[in-house]
Amino acid sequence: MDSYLSDLVPIIIVGLSLGSLFGLVGLAYTVIINATQLVNFGQGDFAMVGVAVCWALIAKLGLPLWVAFPLAVVAGGAMGFITNAIIVTPLLKKDVHPFYPILGTMSVGTIAAGAVGIFTGFYWMPIEHFLGNEPLKVGGIPMDTQGLLIIGTTVAIVTAYWYLLHKTRLGLALRATGFNREVSLLAGIQVGKMASLSFVISGIIAAIAGVLCAPFSAFTATDGMILGINGFIALIVGGWGNPYAALLGGVLVGMIRALIVGYISSAHAELATFLVLMVVLTIKPQGLFAGFMMPKTMNSAR
Amino acid sequence: MWRNRKRDLMIICGVALIGALLPLGVADFFRYLVVLVSIYGIAALGLNIFMGYCGQINMGSAGFFCIGAYVPTMLQVKYELHYLIGFPLAILFSLLVAWLLSYPLLRLKGHAMAIGTLSFGMAVYLIAERFPELTGGADGITVPAMTIPGVEVGDKFYYYLILACFLFSYLGCYFLMDSRIGRALKAIRDDEDAALALGINIDQYKRFAWLVNSALMSVAGSLFAQQAGFLSPSTFALWTSISVLVMICVGGLGTNLGSVLGAAIMTLLPYILVSIQEYIMLTQGIILFCVLRFMPDGIVGTLPKLIRRNGRSKQAVAGSGEVAL
Numbered sequence: 114m115d116s117y118l119s120d121l122v123p124i125i126i127v128g129l130s131l132g133s134l135f136g137l138v139g140l141a142y143t144v145i146i147n148a149t150q151l152v153n154f155g156q157g158d159f160a161m162v163g164v165a166v167c168w169a170l171i172a173k174l175g176l177p178l179w180v181a182f183p184l185a186v187v188a189g190g191a192m193g194f195i196t197n198a199i200i201v202t203p204l205l206k207k208d209v210h211p212f213y214p215i216l217g218t219m220s221v222g223t224i225a226a227g228a229v230g231i232f233t234g235f236y237w238m239p240i241e242h243f244l245g246n247e248p249l250k251v252g253g254i255p256m257d258t259q260g261l262l263i264i265g266t267t268v269a270i271v272t273a274y275w276y277l278l279h280k281t282r283l284g285l286a287l288r289a290t291g292f293n294r295e296v297s298l299l300a301g302i303q304v305g306k307m308a309s310l311s312f313v314i315s316g317i318i319a320a321i322a323g324v325l326c327a328p329f330s331a332f333t334a335t336d337g338m339i340l341g342i343n344g345f346i347a348l349i350v351g352g353w354g355n356p357y358a359a360l361l362g363g364v365l366v367g368m369i370r371a372l373i374v375g376y377i378s379s380a381h382a383e384l385a386t387f388l389v390l391m392v393v394l395t396i397k398p399q400g401l402f403a404g405f406m407m408p409k410t411m412n413s414a415r
Numbered sequence: 416m417w418r419n420r421k422r423d424l425m426i427i428c429g430v431a432l433i434g435a436l437l438p439l440g441v442a443d444f445f446r447y448l449v450v451l452v453s454i455y456g457i458a459a460l461g462l463n464i465f466m467g468y469c470g471q472i473n474m475g476s477a478g479f480f481c482i483g484a485y486v487p488t489m490l491q492v493k494y495e496l497h498y499l500i501g502f503p504l505a506i507l508f509s510l511l512v513a514w515l516l517s518y519p520l521l522r523l524k525g526h527a528m529a530i531g532t533l534s535f536g537m538a539v540y541l542i543a544e545r546f547p548e549l550t551g552g553a554d555g556i557t558v559p560a561m562t563i564p565g566v567e568v569g570d571k572f573y574y575y576l577i578l579a580c581f582l583f584s585y586l587g588c589y590f591l592m593d594s595r596i597g598r599a600l601k602a603i604r605d606d607e608d609a610a611l612a613l614g615i616n617i618d619q620y621k622r623f624a625w626l627v628n629s630a631l632m633s634v635a636g637s638l639f640a641q642q643a644g645f646l647s648p649s650t651f652a653l654w655t656s657i658s659v660l661v662m663i664c665v666g667g668l669g670t671n672l673g674s675v676l677g678a679a680i681m682t683l684l685p686y687i688l689v690s691i692q693e694y695i696m697l698t699q700g701i702i703l704f705c706v707l708r709f710m711p712d713g714i715v716g717t718l719p720k721l722i723r724r725n726g727r728s729k730q731a732v733a734g735s736g737e738v739a740l
Contacts, residue, residue: 199708209711213707215529217707217708220707221700221704223657223697223699224697224700224704226696227694227695227696227698231693231694234693335696338653342534349527353527381545383541384538384541384542387535387537390530390531391531391534391535394520394523394527394530395518398522398523
């Protein structure tokens with residue numbers, strides 16, 4: 114019993130960092146959903162592109178991390194911009210079925226994954242721990258510095274996003290676009306630019322998430338999809354179109370996963386994630402924390 | 416309507432005849448390609464009924480493909496149950512799974528349904544990979560060859576078996592979509608509320624389309640296992656679901672012919688375009704991108720508009736005129 118408890122703190126830290134990672138990807142989805150009501154199925158591949166750029170700059174060109182990281186983030190943003198420009202906007206203009214732009218984002222993601230895969234031969238793209246491999250010891254309990262970094266970054270990004278969304282005119286325009294496209298257009302909001310901006314922000318957040326988790330897991334060209342799915346699960350478990358609910362959903366999923374890895378078996382952790390999703394979809398399809406911290410009007414914007 | 420049908424049936428019979436005579440004249444590799452196209456054609460027909468006709472989203476079809484492949488194989492390996500018993504059992508099992516899943520999944524709409532079905536597909540894949548005692552695990556498993564007394568079970572036998580299954584599925588889908596059920600499914604796709612107002616039992620018809628989808632995917636899986644001779648869980652990962660989805664989008668959602676054409680194109684193009692496995696993902700991504708961007712109605716929806724033909728293609732256009740999903 115004693116060993117169970119002493120294991121608990123590191124497991125909680127792992128769960129929190131994993132959860133904030135999923136929540137961060139879920140937030141990246143939510144940014145686009147809030148502005149355009151679209152799900153970007155290439156989200157994970159945005160993260161993968163960030164990792165690939167960061168890895169290529171460090172391993173191939175020998176640049177230091179503090180140069181490569183911002184460039185990778187820029188690449189993620191560019192990826193978002195390109196996706197919106199070459200497929201999402203043209204398809205929305207054609208007035209096809211809503212699922213087509215989503216498939217379009219997936220096709221861009223697949224092209225990116227395929228291209229990076231050819232470049233890397235579908236092998237790992239390893240990135241060192243940012244702050245060294247030595248775990249931080251607090252009161253005798255070892256803590257992974259990368260995990261703490263992820264938690265900290267997530268809190269910072271969510272706070273920044275909250276500030277952007279609720280305290281600036283730009284955020285108001287972004288929210289209005291997602292709430293009602295036509296009325297926003299009448300009010301003089303440049304709806305197209307807002308959609309584009311949301312894709313760029315989303316790409317940036319995804320790239321940050323990807324690069325942060327790359328030292329944890331051996332990232333290959335096709336792993337972006339997996340990260341994307343986990344983020345989407347976080348989003349659905351938490352609540353549709355609500356960034357804070359996505360974060361909470363991510364933490365819940367990450368915790369469950371860490372507890373299963375810690376106490377049962379690592380082989381069944383992924384399976385459990387999908388089972389949790391199925392259960393949530395069965396009992397509460399709108400998400401567990403759907404109304405969390407959101408004004409009532411935003412919820413009706415589904 | 417009837418004249419069209421007569422002509423269509425004659426075309427199908429012609430294709431069947433050509434298919435039956437093919438092995439006499441062509442190389443083994445070509446026969447292998449026909450088999451592959453038939454297998455994926457069956458899968459695409461199944462997914463098309465649920466997505467193209469009924470307008471729902473299924474991103475986890477590989478789950479049923481996996482069940483169809485593993486159930487008869489494991490029954491043969493563990494209990495030495497003959498395949499001719501195993502195949503129907505696999506279909507029954509995937510119908511049962513689909514029926515159970517239909518209660519949570521079919522209530523969902525849009526993205527929630529996409530992620531729900533996707534997670535089902537991933538769950539089946541993970542079960543196949545992480546439970547070695549059940550499925551042979553990540554190392555894969557060899558599928559024992561079928562034995563029937565008095566019949567030589569070789570490449571030709573599989574060719575005819577798979578071709579027969581394919582033609583049977585195609586005819587089934589063809590008649591189904593001309594029937595009352597097909598019209599009800601299309602009505603649900605076009606406008607759910609209007610369909611409800613017309614007295615169509617939406618839940619029942621959605622469930623029906625979902626069950627047909629699962630059954631056809633499972634048939635395709637069983638045939639795939641027999642044809643491949645070796646099963647590895649990675650074959651049934653997310654990518655398979657997506658590539659079947661790409662097939663029906665390329666061919667044109669909501670047309671049987673389109674599904675088969677899409678299956679043919681997406682199966683054959685990698686063989687024609689690239690010889691290296693690593694390029695396939697990029698190729699498929701580019702094809703999907705180009706189809707969505709430049710001809711969202713798919714091949715069957717776009718080509719007839721270009722060449723202005725009558726008859727069958729016109730009917731096909733009528734089916735896919737509004738590309739509702």
